[in-house]
Amino acid sequence: MSAVVIHGAILLGLLYAIMVLGVFLTFRVLNYADLTVDGSLPLGAAITASLIATGTNPFLATLVAPLLGAVAGLITGILHTKFSITPLLSGILTSIGLYSINLRIMNSPNISLLRATTVYDYFSLGGLSARTGEYLAAGVVVVILVLLLYSFLHTESGLAVRATGDNEIMMRSQGVNTDNMKILGLSLSNALVALSGAMIAQYQGFADVNMGIGTIIVGLASVIIGEVLFGVKSILGKVVAVVFGSVVYRLAIALVLRLGFIEHTDLRLFTALLVTLALIAPELSKKFQANAGSKRLSA
Amino acid sequence: MLNVKSLTKIFYPGSINERVALDRVSLSLEKGQFTTIIGGNGAGKSTLLKCIAGIYQAEEGTVSLNGEEVTRLPDYRRAASICHVFQDPMVGTAASLTVEENLALALRRGDKRRLRWAIADSNRVFFQERLLSLQLGLEERLNSPVKLLSGGQRQALALLMTTLKEPKLALLDEHTASLDPKTANTVLELTEKLIENQGITTLMVTHNMEQALKMGHRTIMMHEGKIILDVSGPDRKNLTVSDLVDMFYEASGEELQQDRLLLAKGR
Ligand SMILES: Nc1ncnc2c1ncn2[C@@H]1O[C@H](COP(=O)(O)OP(=O)(O)O)[C@@H](O)[C@H]1O
Ligand SMILES: [Mg+2]
Numbered sequence: 001m002s003a004v005v006i007h008g009a010i011l012l013g014l015l016y017a018i019m020v021l022g023v024f025l026t027f028r029v030l031n032y033a034d035l036t037v038d039g040s041l042p043l044g045a046a047i048t049a050s051l052i053a054t055g056t057n058p059f060l061a062t063l064v065a066p067l068l069g070a071v072a073g074l075i076t077g078i079l080h081t082k083f084s085i086t087p088l089l090s091g092i093l094t095s096i097g098l099y100s101i102n103l104r105i106m107n108s109p110n111i112s113l114l115r116a117t118t119v120y121d122y123f124s125l126g127g128l129s130a131r132t133g134e135y136l137a138a139g140v141v142v143v144i145l146v147l148l149l150y151s152f153l154h155t156e157s158g159l160a161v162r163a164t165g166d167n168e169i170m171m172r173s174q175g176v177n178t179d180n181m182k183i184l185g186l187s188l189s190n191a192l193v194a195l196s197g198a199m200i201a202q203y204q205g206f207a208d209v210n211m212g213i214g215t216i217i218v219g220l221a222s223v224i225i226g227e228v229l230f231g232v233k234s235i236l237g238k239v240v241a242v243v244f245g246s247v248v249y250r251l252a253i254a255l256v257l258r259l260g261f262i263e264h265t266d267l268r269l270f271t272a273l274l275v276t277l278a279l280i281a282p283e284l285s286k287k288f289q290a291n292a293g294s295k296r297l298s299a
Numbered sequence: 300m301l302n303v304k305s306l307t308k309i310f311y312p313g314s315i316n317e318r319v320a321l322d323r324v325s326l327s328l329e330k331g332q333f334t335t336i337i338g339g340n341g342a343g344k345s346t347l348l349k350c351i352a353g354i355y356q357a358e359e360g361t362v363s364l365n366g367e368e369v370t371r372l373p374d375y376r377r378a379a380s381i382c383h384v385f386q387d388p389m390v391g392t393a394a395s396l397t398v399e400e401n402l403a404l405a406l407r408r409g410d411k412r413r414l415r416w417a418i419a420d421s422n423r424v425f426f427q428e429r430l431l432s433l434q435l436g437l438e439e440r441l442n443s444p445v446k447l448l449s450g451g452q453r454q455a456l457a458l459l460m461t462t463l464k465e466p467k468l469a470l471l472d473e474h475t476a477s478l479d480p481k482t483a484n485t486v487l488e489l490t491e492k493l494i495e496n497q498g499i500t501t502l503m504v505t506h507n508m509e510q511a512l513k514m515g516h517r518t519i520m521m522h523e524g525k526i527i528l529d530v531s532g533p534d535r536k537n538l539t540v541s542d543l544v545d546m547f548y549e550a551s552g553e554e555l556q557q558d559r560l561l562l563a564k565g566r
Contacts (some may be wrong), residue, residue, distance in 0.1 A: 153424040156403075156412040159396070163404055169385075173352070174408035174460075175378030 001258050013247030014138040015199045020246045022192030023219030030165040030185040035091030037193045039098030040072040042212035044194030046102040049111040049207035058119045062198045069194025070187040079185030096102040102209050110208040118202035120293050150239050161185045214268050221271050222246040224278040300500050301328040302545045306360035308346050312408035320346040322513045322524035333496045333515030342521040344504045348470045353377045379409025386473040391457030394446035402426045405460035451482030455489055462493045469494050471503040
């Protein structure tokens with residue numbers, strides 16, 4: 001692989017890692033498969049790209065993304081907790097609705113940022129190369145968010161969110177409204193996802209209404225890769241593993257594309273198979289062991 | 300202290316599966332009174348506790364705590380005053396959280412959860428002190444995930460969690476029933492030490508009649524959603540398990556078929 005391809009994969013991995021942190025928060029901490037992310041990632045991209053295109057300061061434009069993302073998570077949370085709609089359907093409803101909203105925000109299916117000033121330009125100001133600036137921006141944002149998420153999970157509220165995902169009856173019997181904790185977790189998660197979309201749009205130089213399709217699967221794949229490769233127990237370890245999982249996922253995709261195993265069109269199928277395999281692996285290994293055990297007995 | 304008035308709980312009302320789990324149950328507990336509840340399977344004991352805790356909403360009747368009506372309050376809004384220990388050791392604690400994290404959750408029972416550190420160093424010292432009183436060696440395992448503990452250890456931890464911040468009312472629902480006899484005894488001793496001897500108003504469901512008579516100040520027997528026996532004071536002092544079986548027969552017109560209840564005598 002060429003250096004350009006590798007750098008591109010690592011950078012994209014870091015920027016998607018912000019989204020994966022959000023998926024980690026819902027899928028692993030809250031135990032909630034949230035499909036809102038397919039809509040909130042392009043939401044972040046759309047709002048930031050349109051704001052930048054109309055002359056807003058890129059930092060300000062980037063900060064608007066997580067706010068709107070949080071609102072998207074809030075809506076999914078309310079649909080689920082107040083109206084008892086299943087987690088999957090609540091997320092689908094919000095993300096489908098967001099598709100139209102994203103089109104409205106951009107007034108077209110996509111916006112180009114190729115000639116606009118983005119946050120990355122500020123990071124390469126002191127004579128640094130564009131790539132160094134991109135690494136610096138992505139690195140700073142990811143490190144800050146990892147520390148923030150890690151800290152949050154150790155606050156009273158964060159602990160209550162974790163306990164809600166673990167044992168709802170217990171958490172309610174300790175006086176916590178678990179509905180509110182789910183809403184809080186979903187809002188924070190989608191804030192991260194939208195921020196990720198904002199950073200990706202500026203890096204790629206465009207926002208596209210279809211860029212969110214399959215986000216949840218990419219998120220799950222990255223979470224699982226991180227867990228398998230860096231099977232750590234501590235919270236900090238788990239959060240950091242998520243970032244590595246995202247980068248490894250991008251590198252793996254770049255590699256299989258490079259080697260010609262699959263073509264671009266097959267990417268989603270490849271990812272879906274990867275996640276399916278990871279999800280059924282524990283079951284398979286259990287069956288395998290049971291079989292091996294019974295064979296040994298009958299022998 | 301606790302005042303339950305004519306409480307009725309019906310599952311699947313209006314359907315062919317309709318089941319009256321509580322039938323106009325009234326019950327008053329004085330402050331500091333430790334009351335044991337016995338009764339066969341399906342008598343409505345757990346349902347009564349769950350209606351008091353707010354996990355279930357009753358169809359009719361009221362629940363008041365210290366003169367304040369709480370009938371329509373959801374469970375999490377009653378948690379500041381009421382704590383609940385369940386039969387299943389898996390329910391009372393969060394498995395993936397560590398011992399100290401579980402304790403930290405209980406330390407703030409009923410409080411608003413804020414954006415400050417969940418555990419301070421001073422909390423750890425306090426937790427260790429309290430864990431030491433369990434004499435299960437848990438003070439050495441503050442950072443162990445609770446899923447690594449045995450059922451007995453988890454139940455002991457759940458008990459400790461209920462008393463970390465003193466409740467007005469403790470609800471114990473057969474909290475030793477799923478433990479082996481030796482562990483059940485340890486947890487029962489802890490119940491005496493942490494709850495009974497602290498003068499906490501308590502409703503304790505048990506399947507062990509001897510235990511029901513030995514512990515606390517008052518014993519209630521339930522059958523088909525009703526309280527059919529309520530003894531306390533001198534009447535209760537001289538009561539034996541076989542008296543209790545006879546009284547059950549008189550009050551319900553049925554033999555006490557719950558083998559579980561009788562066999563449990565020895566424990
Ligand atoms: N969640 C529920 N849904 C339907 N029926 C229930 C439920 N909980 C309890 N019941 C029914 O209510 C009756 C009383 O149950 P319960 O209070 O658990 O009895 P106990 O604790 O005395 O054994 C039983 O007939 C039981 O089947
Ligand atoms: Mg019961």
